[in-house]
Structure formats: C-alpha cells, structure tokens
Amino acid sequence: MRVSGPSISESSVRGHHTRSDQEQTELNVDFVRQQFPIFSHQDTPLAFFDNAGGTFVPQQVIEATSEFLSLYKVQPYSSNDASQGATTRLEGAIGRMADFINAKHSEVVLGNSTTMNLSMLAQSLRPHFHEGDEIILTEQEHQSNVTFWQRLAEETGAKVVTWPIDGESGQLSLEVFSEQCLSEKTKLCCVTHSSNIVGTVNPIKTIAEKVHAVGGWILVDGVSYAPHHCVDVQALGVDFYVLSLYKIFSTHLGLLYVKESLHNLLENQNLTPLPSAYGCAPQGGQQQNNAMTCAPNYLRIALNPGMTNPELAASMLGMCEYFLLLYQHHFPQEVAIPLSELSSEAFRHRVERVFTLIERYETELSKKFLAYIKDSTLNSMGLRLIGLSITDSSRRSPTFSFRLPERWNGKVLVAQLAEHNIGVSFGSFYAWDCLQALGLPSEGAVLRVSFSHYNHMSDIERLIEALEVYASEQLETA
Numbered sequence: 001m002r003v004s005g006p007s008i009s010e011s012s013v014r015g016h017h018t019r020s021d022q023e024q025t026e027l028n029v030d031f032v033r034q035q036f037p038i039f040s041h042q043d044t045p046l047a048f049f050d051n052a053g054g055t056f057v058p059q060q061v062i063e064a065t066s067e068f069l070s071l072y073k074v075q076p077y078s079s080n081d082a083s084q085g086a087t088t089r090l091e092g093a094i095g096r097m098a099d100f101i102n103a104k105h106s107e108v109v110l111g112n113s114t115t116m117n118l119s120m121l122a123q124s125l126r127p128h129f130h131e132g133d134e135i136i137l138t139e140q141e142h143q144s145n146v147t148f149w150q151r152l153a154e155e156t157g158a159k160v161v162t163w164p165i166d167g168e169s170g171q172l173s174l175e176v177f178s179e180q181c182l183s184e185k186t187k188l189c190c191v192t193h194s195s196n197i198v199g200t201v202n203p204i205k206t207i208a209e210k211v212h213a214v215g216g217w218i219l220v221d222g223v224s225y226a227p228h229h230c231v232d233v234q235a236l237g238v239d240f241y242v243l244s245l246y247k248i249f250s251t252h253l254g255l256l257y258v259k260e261s262l263h264n265l266l267e268n269q270n271l272t273p274l275p276s277a278y279g280c281a282p283q284g285g286q287q288q289n290n291a292m293t294c295a296p297n298y299l300r301i302a303l304n305p306g307m308t309n310p311e312l313a314a315s316m317l318g319m320c321e322y323f324l325l326l327y328q329h330h331f332p333q334e335v336a337i338p339l340s341e342l343s344s345e346a347f348r349h350r351v352e353r354v355f356t357l358i359e360r361y362e363t364e365l366s367k368k369f370l371a372y373i374k375d376s377t378l379n380s381m382g383l384r385l386i387g388l389s390i391t392d393s394s395r396r397s398p399t400f401s402f403r404l405p406e407r408w409n410g411k412v413l414v415a416q417l418a419e420h421n422i423g424v425s426f427g428s429f430y431a432w433d434c435l436q437a438l439g440l441p442s443e444g445a446v447l448r449v450s451f452s453h454y455n456h457m458s459d460i461e462r463l464i465e466a467l468e469v470y471a472s473e474q475l476e477t478a
C-alpha cells in the first residue's frame with residue numbers, strides 16, 4: 001500500500017523552475033546540519049568522515065521510528081487499528097524506497113543488510129547454476145559481493161572469472177572485461193557501482209548491455225554509490241541491485257532490487273509453507289504487486305526469512321520526509337505537498353533534484369580536499385590517493401582511500417584525530433581482494449576519508465590541520 005493520495009498534475013511534478021534555477025541553487029549545509037541532532041550535541045561538533053561506514057540520521061528518521069514504536073509496534077497485516085497503522089507504514093516505506101531507486105513496489109525487499117540480502121539471493125539462484133556457467137567478480141568488490149558467489153560456484157560446479165583491476169590505479173577496464181572475462185558462458189556479472197576503496201563510478205549501463213548481449217544477468221553493489229547519487233535501476237538496465245540504508249541517513253536495513261521478470265526463478269529461502277500461505281507461490285500463485293492486497297509478494301517472502309523489521313522500515317519514511325524537506329527548502333517557489341500525497345513520479349522527481357544539489361556540494365568538498373592533498377607535505381611525505389584524483393561526480397564518489405607513508409601508524413593517526421573529534425577510519429573495509437590487487441596487506445592498510453552532504457567546509461579545514469600536525473610530528477621524529 002503506497003502511502004499516497006490523489007495523483008497530482010505534471011506541472012506539480014516537474015514544478016515551475018527552469019534549468020537555470022536548478023543550476024543556481026546551492027545546498028544550504030547549515031540547514032542540512034540543523035536536521036541532524038549529532039551536530040548540535042557537543043561544543044566542538046563532530047567532523048565526521050567515516051560516512052562510507054555508516055551515516056548519522058536526521059531528526060525525521062528518529063521521529064518516524066519513535067512514532068512507530070509508540071503507536072504501531074504490533075504485527076502488521078492484521079485488522080486492528082495499530083496493526084493497520086503498522087502495515088501502512090511498512091508498505092509505505094517499501095513503496096517509497098522503490099520510488100527512490102525508480103523500481104516498482106513489488107521489486108524491492110528490505111532485509112537486514114546487504115550481506116544478508118546477497119546471501120539469500122545467491123542461495124535462491126542456486127538451481128540455475130551448473131558446470132560450464134561462469135560468474136564474473138571484479139577485484140573492486142566488498143567481500144559481501146564475493147563470498148556467496150564463490151560458494152555458489154563451489155556448490156554447483158560453476159566457474160568464477162575474476163575481472164582484475166589495474167594494480168596501480170585500481171581501475172576496471174572495459175576492454176579487459178570484453179576480451180578476458182565476458183563470454184557466452186557468463187551467467188552472472190557482479191560489479192560494484194562505485195567501490196568503497198577506489199571510488200570510481202563504473203559504467204554500469206554499458207556493462208549491463210554487454211552482459212545481456214550474451215544472455216547473462218548483472219548484479220550491482222550500490223552500497224558506496226547510493227548515498228551520493230540518485231540511483232535509477234531502470235535507466236541502468238540491471239537485474240539485481242543492492243544498497244545499505246544505514247549509509248543513507250537511515251536505520252540498519254539493506255535494500256535488494258530484483259527485476260520483476262526474474263521473481264519466478266528464485267527458490268524460496270523462507271519457511272516452506274509461507275509463499276502458499278500468503279497466496280503467492282511462484283507456480284500459479286499471484287505475482288503482482290501486493291501493495292493492493294496489503295501483503296508481501298513472493299519476492300519479499302522468498303528472500304526475507306523472518307520478514308522485514310517494521311520499525312526500521314518505518315524509519316525510511318522519515319528519511320523520505322527529510323529529502324522532501326530539503327527539496328522544499330531549496331525550491332520554495334514550489335507548492336509544498338506532503339509525502340503522503342505525492343505520486344511516485346513527483347516524489348522521485350524531488351529525490352533526483354535533491355541529489356543534484358548533494359552531488360554539486362560534495363564535489364566542492366572533494367575539490368577542496370584533493371587540492372590540499374596534492375600540494376601538501378602529506379603528499380611529499382608519500383601519502384597516496386588510491387584511484388583517480390578527480391572530483392566530477394559522474395565519475396567518482398567522494399570516498400577517498402590513501403596508502404600511508406612508510407612508518408606512519410594508521411591506528412595511532414585515527415586515534416589522534418578522534419581526540420580532536422574528527423572521525424576517519426583505517427582498515428581493510430572488507431575489500432580484501434581489492435587491497436591485495438593493489439599490493440597492500442589485506443589485514444588493513446588504507447586510511448579512508450569519506451564525505452557526506454552534511455560535512456561543512458570547516459570540517460575539512462579541521463581535518464587538514466589535524467593531518468598537518470600528525471605529519472609534522474612524524475617529520476620531527478624521523
């Protein structure tokens with residue numbers, strides 16, 4: 001059940017602004033920060049750069065979760081008022097998250113995490129993999145997009161084909177893909193939209209076309225991409241897409257998208273009688289969008305044992321409210337329409353425009369940071385960016401990983417920055433294949449600085465100053 005009212009006209013969807021309005025509008029970061037309680041919590045606000053690990057949430061998310069826990073914390077899909085409220089919020093959240101990535105309500109699962117979703121998906125596809133089939137895995141993947149596919153290959157006799165990265169730049173080459181990886185045997189290609197170490201935006205649409213041309217499926221890990229850019233699964237033409245909502249200003253859930261035409265292929269991972277009990281077994285059962293009947297469809301039952309945590313799902317409505325508030329604040333000439341009355345298209349349009357502001361703002365943060373690194377003593381001491389030194393948001397996400405100069409101690413550096421209330425992180429970030437291919441020890445050797453649109457320019461200045469202090473201490477003790 002979509003939480004929506006009457007559909008609104010095209011002019012309300014698209015608004016009255018021109019392209020140049022959009023180009024002139026800049027993200028008001030002070031307004032953004034007012035929505036996040038963390039930034040008014042301490043005298044020296046946190047300068048947080050571990051956003052690729054997980055973001056803070058705005059007040060709207062806290063309120064939506066609190067409202068659910070206060071009023072609707074019972075089993076959904078029953079007929080009492082509280083349960084109906086729970087159903088409306090759970091289904092409303094799933095519908096809105098579908099809009100968020102331009103999917104249908106029936107194509108989205110909210111599971112515990114991306115890792116859990118991928119595990120379920122791999123198991124559910126097992127009957128379709130056989131000896132002779134090939135699964136392409138890139139060396140940019142987080143391990144959660146590796147392990148379950150390797151296991152699937154071991155269990156079925158399928159073969160894993162590695163799409164290697166360039167050992168220096170960390171980049172994936174389309175030429176290498178076409179000439180060394182892709183073949184008529186390709187059954188599945190797993191590729192990250194933007195790696196949590198390298199940051200480059202991979203050309204997913206092109207890869208999807210190539211994979212489909214040989215009859216394979218494509219699965220995209222959007223976990224590092226989706227907090228910074230608007231995802232459009234239809235425009236990308238992908239079969240499966242995953243992202244983690246706790247990295248997009250929300251609570252700890254993972255979103256799995258499965259193209260509708262593939263639902264019947266998935267083997268049930270839930271309790272045996274469940275799909276039939278809900279009247280949606282794949283053979284002969286209903287496969288349509290069950291939003292209308294207020295019950296989950298086959299995809300959501302089959303791939304989500306235990307079903308979605310409803311209070312966490314409800315928090316997604318808070319995240320959507322937050323995006324809507326940003327839209328209304330930055331485009332005040334628009335008539336403010338409540339979330340519950342926006343059509344899918346109108347909501348989606350607002351999300352797209354807010355992401356345009358976010359991309360532009362994060363590009364400015366990245367420019368400042370990279371310009372500093374390039375000319376700094378850190379660079380002359382040997383701090384090296386992994387991946388491309390570019391800021392264009394169509395080519396890079398603002399997640400920057402560095403090789404440390406010799407004798408620097410990443411853990412000490414991170415602890416020292418934490419004393420100044422600056423959050424960065426050091427480790428492997430579960431991208432073990434990537435680190436290994438880059439010639440780095442897989443137990444962890446990367447300093448990662450990842451931005452969010454709530455970072456202030458002054459946060460970057462504080463980070464730069466603190467890095468300078470550490471660097472000069474290293475020079476003194478050298």
Ligand SMILES: Cc1ncc(COP(=O)(O)O)c(C=O)c1O
Pocket residue numbers: 052053112113114115116142144145192195196221223224243244253254
């Ligand atoms: C790129 C990437 N993919 C997948 C994951 C796994 O996500 P989850 O923690 O939701 O299982 C992460 C987590 O950090 C990630 O960064």
